[in-house]
Amino acid sequence: MKIGEISKHSSVAVETIRYYEKIGLLPKPERDPSGYRAYRTAHLDRLLFIKRCRNLDMAQDEIRELIRLSENPEADCQQVDSLLASHLSHVRERLKELSNLEKTLQQLQKACSDAGTVQECGIMGGLSSTELDVPRKERADHENHVPGTHRPGKT
Known part of the structure; x- marks a missing residue:
């Protein structure tokens, strides 16, 4: 099947399929005589696997x-379980961070009075204040669910 067909069957954009090939998550398909990529069922299966992993917010290195x-397939699945446990720990940490973010935003929103100008706005004042600075937990690479995948600024 051609790239448009595999895209339609998987609901993954053509550009994303090409990207997965480029980074090595999806093996490059052979080319037909006219130069078009010729995808096989194995490519579709791999693409759907990648899509499911991405839906679980797994990083590329985790998927790799x-x-x-x-x-x-005959190996002990302990490494798979360990990888998933690590990812779950990362997800739980992100949930805590998001909960703190929600609380901060709620506090900020409470500062708003319905009437008034932007200059008098409690939200704008709060955003200009250092009191709302929420320190982000800086993580060393060894604390990430996959080292090097979620550096500061890439979460």
């Missing part, structure tokens, strides 16, 4: 590791 582990 799961793919690597899947290439040895």
